[in-house]
Amino acid sequence: MSNPTLLILPGDGIGPEVMAEVQRVIDWFGARRGLKFDVSEDLVGGAAYDVHGVPLADATMARAQEVDAVLLGAVGGPKYDVLDFSVKPERGLLRLRKEMDLYANLRPAQCFDALADFSSLKKDVVAGLDIMIVRELTSGVYFGQPRGITTQADGSRVGINTQHYTTEEIRRVARSAFELAKRRNNKVCSMEKANVMESGILWREEVQWVHDNEYPEVELSHMYADNGAMQLVRWPKQFDVIVTDNLFGDILSDCAAMLTGSLGMLPSASLGAPMENGRPKAMYEPVHGSAPDIAGQGKANPIACILSFAMALRYSFDQGDEAMRLEKAIEKVLADGVRTADLMGPEGGTPVSTSGMGDAILAAL
Amino acid sequence: MSNPTLLILPGDGIGPEVMAEVQRVIDWFGARRGLKFDVSEDLVGGAAYDVHGVPLADATMARAQEVDAVLLGAVGGPKYDVLDFSVKPERGLLRLRKEMDLYANLRPAQCFDALADFSSLKKDVVAGLDIMIVRELTSGVYFGQPRGITTQADGSRVGINTQHYTTEEIRRVARSAFELAKRRNNKVCSMEKANVMESGILWREEVQWVHDNEYPEVELSHMYADNGAMQLVRWPKQFDVIVTDNLFGDILSDCAAMLTGSLGMLPSASLGAPMENGRPKAMYEPVHGSAPDIAGQGKANPIACILSFAMALRYSFDQGDEAMRLEKAIEKVLADGVRTADLMGPEGGTPVSTSGMGDAILAAL
Numbered sequence: 203m204s205n206p207t208l209l210i211l212p213g214d215g216i217g218p219e220v221m222a223e224v225q226r227v228i229d230w231f232g233a234r235r236g237l238k239f240d241v242s243e244d245l246v247g248g249a250a251y252d253v254h255g256v257p258l259a260d261a262t263m264a265r266a267q268e269v270d271a272v273l274l275g276a277v278g279g280p281k282y283d284v285l286d287f288s289v290k291p292e293r294g295l296l297r298l299r300k301e302m303d304l305y306a307n308l309r310p311a312q313c314f315d316a317l318a319d320f321s322s323l324k325k326d327v328v329a330g331l332d333i334m335i336v337r338e339l340t341s342g343v344y345f346g347q348p349r350g351i352t353t354q355a356d357g358s359r360v361g362i363n364t365q366h367y368t369t370e371e372i373r374r375v376a377r378s379a380f381e382l383a384k385r386r387n388n389k390v391c392s393m394e395k396a397n398v399m400e401s402g403i404l405w406r407e408e409v410q411w412v413h414d415n416e417y418p419e420v421e422l423s424h425m426y427a428d429n430g431a432m433q434l435v436r437w438p439k440q441f442d443v444i445v446t447d448n449l450f451g452d453i454l455s456d457c458a459a460m461l462t463g464s465l466g467m468l469p470s471a472s473l474g475a476p477m478e479n480g481r482p483k484a485m486y487e488p489v490h491g492s493a494p495d496i497a498g499q500g501k502a503n504p505i506a507c508i509l510s511f512a513m514a515l516r517y518s519f520d521q522g523d524e525a526m527r528l529e530k531a532i533e534k535v536l537a538d539g540v541r542t543a544d545l546m547g548p549e550g551g552t553p554v555s556t557s558g559m560g561d562a563i564l565a566a567l
Numbered sequence: 568m569s570n571p572t573l574l575i576l577p578g579d580g581i582g583p584e585v586m587a588e589v590q591r592v593i594d595w596f597g598a599r600r601g602l603k604f605d606v607s608e609d610l611v612g613g614a615a616y617d618v619h620g621v622p623l624a625d626a627t628m629a630r631a632q633e634v635d636a637v638l639l640g641a642v643g644g645p646k647y648d649v650l651d652f653s654v655k656p657e658r659g660l661l662r663l664r665k666e667m668d669l670y671a672n673l674r675p676a677q678c679f680d681a682l683a684d685f686s687s688l689k690k691d692v693v694a695g696l697d698i699m700i701v702r703e704l705t706s707g708v709y710f711g712q713p714r715g716i717t718t719q720a721d722g723s724r725v726g727i728n729t730q731h732y733t734t735e736e737i738r739r740v741a742r743s744a745f746e747l748a749k750r751r752n753n754k755v756c757s758m759e760k761a762n763v764m765e766s767g768i769l770w771r772e773e774v775q776w777v778h779d780n781e782y783p784e785v786e787l788s789h790m791y792a793d794n795g796a797m798q799l800v801r802w803p804k805q806f807d808v809i810v811t812d813n814l815f816g817d818i819l820s821d822c823a824a825m826l827t828g829s830l831g832m833l834p835s836a837s838l839g840a841p842m843e844n845g846r847p848k849a850m851y852e853p854v855h856g857s858a859p860d861i862a863g864q865g866k867a868n869p870i871a872c873i874l875s876f877a878m879a880l881r882y883s884f885d886q887g888d889e890a891m892r893l894e895k896a897i898e899k900v901l902a903d904g905v906r907t908a909d910l911m912g913p914e915g916g917t918p919v920s921t922s923g924m925g926d927a928i929l930a931a932l
């Protein structure tokens with residue numbers, strides 16, 4: 203049987219640096235655990251624009267459709283701020299999500315014990331926090347038509363975007379959330395603004411339908427998204443799995459990520475329907491951005507990106523034990539006080555560079 | 568000259584209780600400071616639905632258009648959850664905002680010294696926090712057309728809402744934000760998702776236009792709303808005035824409110840264009856909701872609603888000194904350890920009921 207295939211898209215800013223450490227981890231699993239991958243690499247975001255004039259070349263898109271999993275670093279940077287909307291680095295990322303139909307974006311918000319002091323929240327509020335946000339990723343206001351800016355006769359302009367959801371779009375991501383909850387603490391909280399938006403009413407009703415018909419044993423609650431933001435700040439441990447739409451998910455998952463104080467540590471998985479080989483279409487990426495201010499200086503923390511590979515092991519390759527091995531190695535490194543600059547707190551630790559963190563993780567493995 | 572007019576709409580849940588204390592404060596200003604108001608009272612939300620079958624009667628709407636300021640308590644409750652979207656309590660509130668054209672919603676997020684320990688955030692992150700969120704309140708996805716749920720031939724459904732902004736809608740709320748910043752710390756941060764939404768691009772460009780042409784002396788920055796949520800959690804004191812659209816404003820202002828740990832303390836003002844007498848169309852309401860779980864028990868904290876009246880004194884009646892008098896009285900009461908149930912922390916204090924808090928504030932005045 204041929205090896206599973208990976209497409210690595212390091213992207214912009216700190217993307218290439220952190221991805222280099224992931225590559226070493228991949229090599230380690232091949233050499234030491236017999237988990238061999240066929241890895242190819244390509245461009246996305248500003249890096250693709252610089253070469254191809256578009257943030258994702260068609261050939262790269264085609265390759266992404268073929269592989270078993272895509273690993274993405276980060277996209278964007280000030281250099282590209284002046285570009286037209288249609289070729290901005292973000293469009294490359296959005297094209298991948300849309301054309302691979304990666305509808306379920308899994309964003310764990312976990313607080314690492316060794317880092318609980320880093321949160322701006324009180325330690326008891328976040329210590330041990332482990333919630334999973336499931337964000338719908340291929341529809342809603344990100345992709346709805348009509349959209350655009352039009353100029354009126356008097357020179358004034360109108361900007362329009364459309365929030366658009368169908369029964370099936372809601373049900374399938376709801377199923378992802380319920381499935382996850384079953385393997386966690388069996389609780390799903392769905393968030394929308396059904397008090398203001400009809401699309402929110404549909405969201406609430408369809409999530410309820412999936413619950414009642416397919417997952418009656420999972421505990422389901424509904425919350426308005428504004429209250430959701432409050433509750434995340436007030437007492438995030440009340441949640442297990444949160445399911446919400448593309449735009450609310452963007453904001454609420456970033457809010458939740460920051461609660462943990464572990465932003466440089468948080469991975470994500472974007473999953474679609476099963477392919478012929480049974481594996482889901484999948485892309486894995488860190489939650490953090492391209493951090494242009496520290497790019498190229500060996501300061502970036504590669505852990506979020508490495509944990510994204512751990513998610514790939516779990517969700518694409520059914521290697522939950524190997525994923526756990528990798529996660530445990532990272533926990534050990536943190537407990538040992540190994541720290542990239544972003545993790546360096548008042549209690550000190552052993553300062554390391556991006557590759558130094560890679561070294562430590564490989565050693566712990 | 569006739570007295571300025573107020574319309575009081577206590578609404579649902581704890582609305583009537585907290586508004587009763589506001590009424591006492593209004594009376595005090597009439598008797599002791601010669602600030603007399605002609606006050607009328609009417610129904611809104613579920614209370615209006617119970618009597619009229621709609622959450623805001625036309626006569627009430629007409630009265631709201633005539634008065635100098637509306638004071639609103641809160642709307643909504645579980646009893647009304649089953650109602651059709653078109654007559655839900657929230658629609659009464661949204662109708663007031665829309666028909667009075669109250670485009671600028673001012674939501675101060677202030678952390679009261681005596682209450683800094685209540686925040687789930689670390690004390691140094693929130694102590695002394697004083698930011699002002701200016702939320703656009705009459706447009707965007709709350710009101711955009713087309714909207715609704717349609718059923719397809721195969722029985723599946725589609726839910727749609729439209730994010731819609733015009734040049735003028737953006738410019739006028741931007742002006743409100745810049746004006747406020749001039750009287751504060753001279754900094755405005757505008758938040759949108761211009762990397763994903765064309766309406767966000769328009770938002771960014773029009774806010775920049777108002778800055779460059781009318782307020783070049785105010786410091787302006789732009790931030791994506793997801794990063795905004797993160798930055799609010801990470802280090803909220805970096806902000807002075809934040810200006811954002813209706814939906815982002817709903818979520819971000821609730822997030823900011825919860826940061827302060829003073830949810831029962833936060834007022835808001837919703838302002839429109841100047842009327843003939845020079846006063847802006849205006850409605851004042853607490854940020855907290857109707858809290859049906861504690862309604863009718865004398866447990867509610869009336870301070871947010873009383874501080875909303877202080878905002879009325881400042882923004883509708885040009886009585887900044889009297890507003891400050893009221894705010895100082897409240898600070899004193901808090902410093903003296905007078906506490907409604909929601910404010911009672913481990914360090915104790917003098918427990919009081921809703922009206923007991925009113926008594927203490929009147930005494931401090």
Ligand SMILES: CC(C)[C@H](C(=O)O)[C@@H](O)C(=O)O
Pocket residue numbers: 292295296452762763793
């Ligand atoms: C980069 C941007 C287009 C993207 C989004 O808005 O989805 C990012 O914020 C994210 O959350 O992955």
Ligand SMILES: CC(C)[C@H](C(=O)O)[C@@H](O)C(=O)O
Pocket residue numbers: 397398428657660661817
């Ligand atoms: C009650 C609801 C309609 C309202 C809103 O979404 O605007 C509330 O959340 C608010 O922020 O005032």
